[in-house]
Amino acid sequence: xxxxxxxxxxxxxxxxxxxxxxxxxxxxxxxxxxxxxxxxxxxxxxxxxxxxxxxxxxxxxxxxxxxxxxxxxxxxxxxxxxxxxxxxxxxxxxxxxxxxxxxxxxxxxxxxxxxxxxxxxxxxxxxxxxxxxxxxxxxxxxxxxxxxxxxxxxxxxxxxxxxxxxxxxxxxxxxxxxxxxxxxxxxxxxxxxxxxxxxxxxxxxxxxxxxxxxxxxxxxxxxxxxxxxxxxxxxxxxxxxxxxxxxxxxxxxxxxxxxxxxxxxxxxxxxxxxxxxxxxxxxxxxxxxxxxxxxxxxxxxxxxxxxxxxxxxxxxxxxxxxxxxxxxxxxxxxxxxxxxxxxxxxxxxxxxxxxxxxxxxxxxxxxxxxxxxxxxxxxxxxxxxxxxxxxxxxxxxxxxxxxxxxxxxxxxxxxxxxxxxxxxxxxxxxxxxxxxxxxxxxxxxxxxxxxxxxxxxxxxxxxxxxxxxxxxxxxxxxxxxxxxx
Amino acid sequence: xxxxxxxxxxxxxxxxxxxxxxxxxxxxxxxxxxxxxxxxxxxxxxxxxxxxxxxxxxxxxxxxxxxxxxxxxxxxxxxxxxxxxxxxxxxxxxxxxxxxxxxxxxxxxxxxxxxxxxxxxxxxxxxxxxxxxxxxxxxxxxxxxxxxxxxxxxxxxxxxxxxxxxxxxxxxxxxxxxxxxxxxxxxxxxxxxxxxxxxxxxxxxxxxxxxxxxxxxxxxxxxxxxxxxxxxxxxxxxxxxxxxxxxxxxxxxxxxxxxxxxxxxxxxxxxxxxxxxxxxxxxxxxxxxxxxxxxxxxxxxxxxxxxxxxxxxxxxxxxxxxxxxxxxxxxxxxxxxxxxxxxxxxxxxxxxxxxxxxxxxxxxxxxxxxxxxxxxxxxxxxxxxxxxxxxxxxxxxxxxxxxxxxxxxxxxxxxxxxxxxxxxxxxxxxxxxxxxxxxxxxxxxxxxxxxxxxxxxxxxxxxxxxxxxxxxxxxxxxx
Numbered sequence: 017x018x019x020x021x022x023x024x025x026x027x028x029x030x031x032x033x034x035x036x037x038x039x040x041x042x043x044x045x046x047x048x049x050x051x052x053x054x055x056x057x058x059x060x061x062x063x064x065x066x067x068x069x070x071x072x073x074x075x076x077x078x079x080x081x082x083x084x085x086x087x088x089x090x091x092x093x094x095x096x097x098x099x100x101x102x103x104x105x106x107x108x109x110x111x112x113x114x115x116x117x118x119x120x121x122x123x124x125x126x127x128x129x130x131x132x133x134x135x136x137x138x139x140x141x142x143x144x145x146x147x148x149x150x151x152x153x154x155x156x157x158x159x160x161x162x163x164x165x166x167x168x169x170x171x172x173x174x175x176x177x178x179x180x181x182x183x184x185x186x187x188x189x190x191x192x193x194x195x196x197x198x199x200x201x202x203x204x205x206x207x208x209x210x211x212x213x214x215x216x217x218x219x220x221x222x223x224x225x226x227x228x229x230x231x232x233x234x235x236x237x238x239x240x241x242x243x244x245x246x247x248x249x250x251x252x253x254x255x256x257x258x259x260x261x262x263x264x265x266x267x268x269x270x271x272x273x274x275x276x277x278x279x280x281x282x283x284x285x286x287x288x289x290x291x292x293x294x295x296x297x298x299x300x301x302x303x304x305x306x307x308x309x310x311x312x313x314x315x316x317x318x319x320x321x322x323x324x325x326x327x328x329x330x331x332x333x334x335x336x337x338x339x340x341x342x343x344x345x346x347x348x349x350x351x352x353x354x355x356x357x358x359x360x361x362x363x364x365x366x367x368x369x370x371x372x373x374x375x376x377x378x379x380x381x382x383x384x385x386x387x388x389x390x391x392x393x394x395x396x397x398x399x400x401x402x403x404x405x406x407x408x409x410x411x412x413x414x415x416x417x418x419x420x421x422x423x424x425x426x427x428x429x430x431x432x433x434x435x436x437x438x439x440x441x442x443x444x445x446x447x448x449x450x451x452x453x454x455x456x457x458x459x460x461x462x463x464x465x466x467x468x469x470x471x472x473x474x475x476x477x478x479x480x481x482x483x484x485x486x487x488x489x490x491x492x493x494x495x496x497x498x499x500x501x
Numbered sequence: 502x503x504x505x506x507x508x509x510x511x512x513x514x515x516x517x518x519x520x521x522x523x524x525x526x527x528x529x530x531x532x533x534x535x536x537x538x539x540x541x542x543x544x545x546x547x548x549x550x551x552x553x554x555x556x557x558x559x560x561x562x563x564x565x566x567x568x569x570x571x572x573x574x575x576x577x578x579x580x581x582x583x584x585x586x587x588x589x590x591x592x593x594x595x596x597x598x599x600x601x602x603x604x605x606x607x608x609x610x611x612x613x614x615x616x617x618x619x620x621x622x623x624x625x626x627x628x629x630x631x632x633x634x635x636x637x638x639x640x641x642x643x644x645x646x647x648x649x650x651x652x653x654x655x656x657x658x659x660x661x662x663x664x665x666x667x668x669x670x671x672x673x674x675x676x677x678x679x680x681x682x683x684x685x686x687x688x689x690x691x692x693x694x695x696x697x698x699x700x701x702x703x704x705x706x707x708x709x710x711x712x713x714x715x716x717x718x719x720x721x722x723x724x725x726x727x728x729x730x731x732x733x734x735x736x737x738x739x740x741x742x743x744x745x746x747x748x749x750x751x752x753x754x755x756x757x758x759x760x761x762x763x764x765x766x767x768x769x770x771x772x773x774x775x776x777x778x779x780x781x782x783x784x785x786x787x788x789x790x791x792x793x794x795x796x797x798x799x800x801x802x803x804x805x806x807x808x809x810x811x812x813x814x815x816x817x818x819x820x821x822x823x824x825x826x827x828x829x830x831x832x833x834x835x836x837x838x839x840x841x842x843x844x845x846x847x848x849x850x851x852x853x854x855x856x857x858x859x860x861x862x863x864x865x866x867x868x869x870x871x872x873x874x875x876x877x878x879x880x881x882x883x884x885x886x887x888x889x890x891x892x893x894x895x896x897x898x899x900x901x902x903x904x905x906x907x908x909x910x911x912x913x914x915x916x917x918x919x920x921x922x923x924x925x926x927x928x929x930x931x932x933x934x935x936x937x938x939x940x941x942x943x944x945x946x947x948x949x950x951x952x953x954x955x956x957x958x959x960x961x962x963x964x965x966x967x968x969x970x971x972x973x974x975x976x977x978x979x980x
Contacts, residue, residue, distance in 0.1 A: 017772055017898060021901065025885075027768075028886075028912040029882065034920070034925065038923050040871060042835060042866075043866060047836075057848075
């Protein structure tokens with residue numbers, strides 16, 4: 017009987033060996049996948065098991081980590097001024113995950129980033145409590161507040177950039193929301209989350225980065241840039257050969273200006289910019305053609321789907337294929353041209369920075385609980401236009417503020433350039449137009465700021481809306497906030 | 502190596518297994534057992550302290566009492582073995598003590614999870630009480646069972662008792678949280694799992710029955726497709742066992758017990774007859790039976806689907822009757838990784854249902870990691886190997902069959918439970934021997950270890966005591 021017993025013995029060992037192989041597979045080979053599985057709630061609990069690092073604006077944390085000592089979660093996220101900073105920080109909720117910086121910088125904030133490994137190990141050995149690191153943003157608290165207050169209860173967005181570095185100084189979207197209302201797991205948090213998601217005004221949509229609008233007349237700067245860069249005109253005082261109205265090529269549709277009284281017929285580039293003549297810039301765009309227009313737009317950052325600040329904005333688009341009539345409309349920021357407020361701020365910034373487009377960024381510094389992990393290094397995205405062209409575009413924009421539609425952005429003792437936009441949208445342009453203002457300001461001490469503001473249907477009558485009256489004052493207050501020390 | 506040898510029956514000696522062993526060749530291993538028992542008590546006590554320090558930052562209040570209690574239980578068991586089974590295997594008792602102690606620690610640790618575990622209640626005191634009862638039964642068997650061959654007389658009584666035990670749960674309603682499996686007999690809040698005891702009693706029946714019938718069963722009457730088929734009248738009992746396991750599957754929807762009993766029977770049949778054809782025969786019958794039942798029983802189908810896709814239960818619209826248990830266990834194991842989170846620092850309470858019983862391995866895997874699970878499997882492997890060495894060393898066919906049967910049942914149960922919990926095979930409702938919460942399982946497995954110890958004691962007893970002289974039994978050995 018011993019022979020079969022030995023065989024049974026081997027069989028039993030094989031059974032246990034199979035178990036050993038299996039646990040090696042699950043806990044060795046597959047371990048990381050199971051540990052990071054989206055249904056593995058340990059990750060949610062870990063994120064709030066010890067103090068989370070803060071997001072810092074102007075030296076002050078705008079977030080905090082409250083010790084709530086719950087059954088599953090020890091800490092809970094809260095915001096000092098949630099509605100103001102939600103478009104920057106995003107949310108970090110025990111129940112609903114996280115977004116934007118809270119999500120993208122989670123490694124630093126929760127202290128699990130691989131760059132913190134050495135420090136974490138040291139802390140573990142020396143018995144120091146675990147603590148997440150901080151993320152220092154480029155946001156200028158005063159500019160952020162000015163933009164937020166300026167937009168008030170209107171729907172819209174504002175972005176301010178330092179043209180010399182690309183640092184994002186303000187990033188505002190309204191209506192906003194307080195991420196602290198749903199950062200926990202209680203019934204009230206669930207209700208707040210449900211209500212926010214159901215709100216028709218979409219308060220959780222980051223309009224500054226995640227929404228594109230037709231840029232309207234602000235896009236005429238890109239068309240002017242293409243004209244200069246391609247040698248179509250040499251000076252801003254060159255006369256154009258433009259009928260009024262201008263019949264779109266290949267169609268019988270006349271393109272008109274805001275009012276028939278405006279001196280747009282055969283206007284110079286400068287006058288056409290001051291009065292925002294659709295006929296002039298539509299015709300220039302059509303004559304340059306879709307490829308040259310698109311090339312110029314792309315140099316300013318359009319059609320770039322890989323821009324991370326580190327939040328990824330939706331891609332601003334200049335269409336690849338349009339007929340000449342379409343290109344004429346594209347060139348005045350209508351038709352298929354779409355831009356985020358960030359994109360138009362980048363156009364203004366590149367023009368102000370003598371044609372050099374700096375990569376916009378939101379994070380100045382990453383820190384562990386004790387030391388600096390990384391500092392941002394500035395990075396050129398490219399040369400959007402030559403310095404000579406940039407000078408001409410600056411003259412055009414400064415003239416708009418001095419003599420044209422952008423007078424409301426004028427600041428005493430400061431060089432301000434700007435461009436208004438009133439973009440039609442909707443079926444047969446039936447929607448209330450979007451009011452745009454894109455501008456830059458250069459202070460005496462070399463401080464610079466580029467701003468783009470968009471206000472959605474802020475007034476009941478479409479005639480009331482225009483970039484000059486609605487958006488320009490907001491841009492002005494943001495520029496003042498940056499320039500005033 | 503030789504330290505743990507049960508007998509000098511290695512290599513050359515294997516060819517003469519039934520030769521008597523001189524006293525000089527079989528040293529009494531009781532001191533080895535005592536030292537190992539010291540470790541087996543110390544390790545859980547340290548683990549207990551570890552949980553307290555990790556969860557409360559202080560040594561647990563009950564540490565002294567718990568340590569003394571465990572040490573006392575182990576010592577009494579050891580003294581009983583020293584007195585009544587002096588030549589018994591020295592490793593089985595320490596190994597069982599270690600597993601029992603570790604299980605207690607983990608159950609206590611999960612008690613401390615409090616409200617995080619649904620319907621949580623302090624199960625550790627109960628488990629400690631059952632451990633005491635288990636050790637008492639262990640001592641009882643060691644003390645009262647003078648010779649395992651006495652059990653041979655109760656072959657057919659065992660059969661009846663086992664059948665009654667197996668059939669009983671079918672007449673008791675199953676609860677919602679049992680997921681359809683009917684393996685309990687309940688009286689109010691008190692419940693027993695008769696399958697655990699039936700496992701042992703059925704093994705006694707199989708051993709006795711096969712002892713008598715092995716020669717007849719080894720006889721082939723017909724050759725069919727290259728297989729030597731046994732005579733028709735010998736097939737009766739086998740078909741009966743097969744039918745029984747199918748009935749368990751159908752009426753109690755207990756895949757594990759059904760598989761365990763049939764597997765046990767095939768293994769013992771093979772050992773008794775030394776005919777490979779019986780394995781083929783058994784495999785065909787079990788696969789055929791299982792396939793038929795699996796297509797009919799929705800419960801079995803659910804289990805198989807849950808095995809194929811453990812994460813399906815997490816979908817927004819999970820399939821009916823699906824449970825998150827396996828997926829949660831796999832995530833617990835993965836989160837534990839190689840070295841684990843450390844005792845008391847994991848979140849295996851996420852497994853929720855049966856976290857302390859069937860799924861307790863998930864907690865071990867998370868908190869002690871792959872390292873800990875490998876150690877646990879190693880302990881089980883050692884128990885199985887000591888059991889089968891006992892079978893090899895036994896001088897009588899009944900002892901060999903009984904030891905093989907008990908050990909195989911143990912090994913199959915470990916495989917079925919651990920394989921199910923880790924997603925290697927479909928899940929079946931059975932408890933992890935010694936580790937899991939559950940009184941029936943603890944008591945039955947302590948009895949199983951006691952029987953193995955008794956067989957090994959007789960096997961290694963010096964020849965001076967005539968092995969043939971079977972003392973009169975004073976009372977029924979198992980009831």
